[in-house]
Amino acid sequence: MVLRAQRPMSSLIRMLGTYRWSLVVVALIFVVKDSSLWLLPVITSKVIDAVVAGGPVSTIAVLGLIGGLLLVQVYPLHVLFTRVYMGVVRNLAAGLRNALTARLQSLSIGYHGRTSASVIQSKVVRDVENIELMFSQIGNPLGSAIVVFTGAVVTTAITVPQFLPVFALAIPCGIAVWWILRRRSQLRNEVFRRQMEHFSRRVGEMATLMPITRAHGLEDVAIDRVALSAEGVRRDGLSLDMVNGHFGALSWVVMQLLALGCLIGAGVLSVLHWVPITVGQVVLLSTYFTTLTGTVLTVLSFMPVVSRGRESVKSLAEVLEEPDLEQNAGKREVDDVLGSFELHDVVVNYGDNSPNALDGVTLSVQPGETVAFVGSSGSGKSTLINMLLGFVRPTSGRVLLDGQDMQDLDLRTARRRVSVVPQESVLFEGSIRENVAYGLSHVGDDDIRDALREANAWELVTSLPDGWDTVVGERGARLSGGQRQRISIARAIIRDPRVLVLDEATSALDAQSEQAVQEALERLMRGRTTLVVAHRLSTVMHADRIVVLERGRIVEVGTHEQLVQAGGRYAKLWDLQFR
Template identity: 35%
Template structure:
């Protein structure tokens, strides 16, 4: 569901509806909103009191130089200072509370989106780029932070000033206020029209930024390959094109918003200048005092400033509405793989490991619905049995492991673990019962101790070291600068391929599962390391069921049973000796590999 390609089809909801999706994140902080609201009311009231004080000062303070008038001026300025003090305190309190709310709500949104994304099945990541998710977690949430932490407060403040200013305008001069209302109403339609255009362009802009982030993430994660093929310039141009596309879309948004701001200012201040011209004539005719006109000018300025600020806030709200829609789309994504409402427990673990059974299983990937990766597979594996799975690339071996881990569900048939259908098990219970050493080893940006402890978070240091020794990893870890506390670099760049694989094997052994899946577990090892790990794996296979995927047949000679797969089907099964005698696919593979090794 790559939303970068669906923005044009997205329903164009109003900003208010889109931002309403933030309410669940705002509700826990009602008290802070109330406190911010009180500070907001006090600050707005203080602002609206200032023009009235100016009217008193002009009409009564400048008429003569009597002691009474001088005293009145002194009191007026003292009152003004008091109002300014209240305004300053209330404004600071409002700023603190709304800034706190912006940071808090943004942190909650980021956590909620991330915790939701990590529960999605691999099907989600087949169609959604990692860079796009990261863009939503950073850029989109930053826009929302600006709205929650600043724009909402500014909007409420200016709404209060607008309403209060209008009321005071009517109190000061109903005739001039009526004229100004009619002229201001004429400015609403163009502002609304351009506001919708800004919102659409804002969403497009965010989508283009997400595209650029996705390109950058893909390139940076494959930097050795990029440099090996001398594609630095090509990839730089590809990223630059993506950035330029984002810039072009952003400039369309900026132009539309600039035009919106210009139109709003011209119309609003044009209306105010016209009305003030009428007011100046009224003063000259004596139908209005100078203080009244001064008060009217100040209230008109407050109303005009409020409208101008609201148009600015509306622009921010339009951008945040687009960002909110994108985040809510991400939150609305539901995983097709989930734990059942009432999961069944696994039977107590036996000394031999887990029993595994596949019954007429058919599976095809969602992205390739017309190509079956597993076709009508039936297989029974007894507890404690070691089964090797061989076959050419694309035969369905790794897909089988993904089905066992329930990264996907088969479209037909069922898979049982110790007699319980996988769909009836809690996902954590199922996956805690399985240890896997994947073909592409994942090493996290942490030290060696924590990388191995990833297999079981509550393991002690002694248990971690014991698992490392079983996986023939202890010696090379001890030779690292800080031994088990050595930082292994991003994606384990400070280790060789064989060392990374032994870390992964240690991680799986630390988990101590009843079912062990080895996907080319020794493929990156040199001959000496492979011998050490093979001995360790044979010891680790005791008391558990083991499935081994291997292209190198030397690693599966001691398996209890060898299964040969081709195009998602089991085509041969037996021991090494019986399969060689059959003279089929396995015999040809064995002949090629062992003859080559002999010649070497």
């Protein structure tokens, strides 16, 4: 599913081509359903002429019956129209949301690191909803306008062809009004959309920082930050409303002047006998033009909705056209992982004239080996781990997984044999059982129970009233840090990974929780390649090797004892923490 920010509406219309046969059915429904809008004025004019002529009554009765049938058929056909047309709209919206989700899963970790989760949520929810709203609101009026215009023009051409030029004025006048204000409308919609994204970001920050805000008594600061952004939404929203107000008022005045002109013109021509028009035809022409201008006015009134929808399409295109992808498509899939890594003169640079995050790193990790990475903040530990996971691609150099260049591999398939236990465990709002078995359909109760026991979490589960069916809350808010971490470890254990990444896995825990988690981690690490990132050196003392990083370079490699005896950078860090 492709949207283009430069041509948002045309790309959206191309997407509708997927549902062309449903839209053909919709068009056929409209031809019949809205025939009453242009046939009833014909019936009205003939009834008036029959009355003026003095009958017969049978003619009036037949015309009444035909009019009644035209009205009654609207109900079932409108229900059918709603079913078919809104089915297309809902399918389109679902397709957009699915396409966005798939694209977001393909974008790099770097993209997600610099893009607010609240903004992404706004695009998936609000912007797609705007597109749904646009199609749902304009579908029926636009279809009616086309049917009425066609029927009115054909009937007028047959009965009073002299008035065709007058009818032809309605469309260009409507287009002229739209053209005059379209640039201002598009600009205001874009500014308002950006302001709403900024507001969503502020609200997301407020929710995330709530514990910090409360802990430091900064409620007023948080309120002021959100209020400042809300003021921007109010200001830009009002500016957009004013543009839409000008558009609506100008459209109404122009259309009503045209309708009045048509009525007066038809009356004058009939009285002066310049054109052979009956009283009924005067009513017919006036009704047609009033209906036509009213329909055009209705369509024009939805132009602000269309402008908002157009801006939402551009917003979605920003994601769907984002080039910062994690390139996996078409690459070789990985059936199994042994757990060996080789880095050859690897350089990573994030651009923007920044220094290299990794600078000439060469390292080999053997299957089943536990390697710890330590160093000061900004030394390159996280970049190195992210590169081994394939989240970051080297600017130069090579990274091999089991002897294969990772540039040639579909790393999504490799990561199925990798588990990550981060510093802050991420749980979703579901049960403990659902969190442990996340993404796995083949695991049974015994597997989940064994994983929880291995993670030192079974006692926690049995102490809860609902056991493993206990809902943990958003991001696991109903559990303590140590409890969340043990659930996270159980989730890693049940996957039986070949590579384990521990990213500060115990640094945020109290002593008692750390002991329980550390015991679980030691069981999890057995026989697996384990990559450990740590600031607390006590957690990496028993690693097979410790790699010390500074400014993106490896400055020392060895066991704990070797590095302490060497008296280098590691020894200084050790002294700072324990002496």
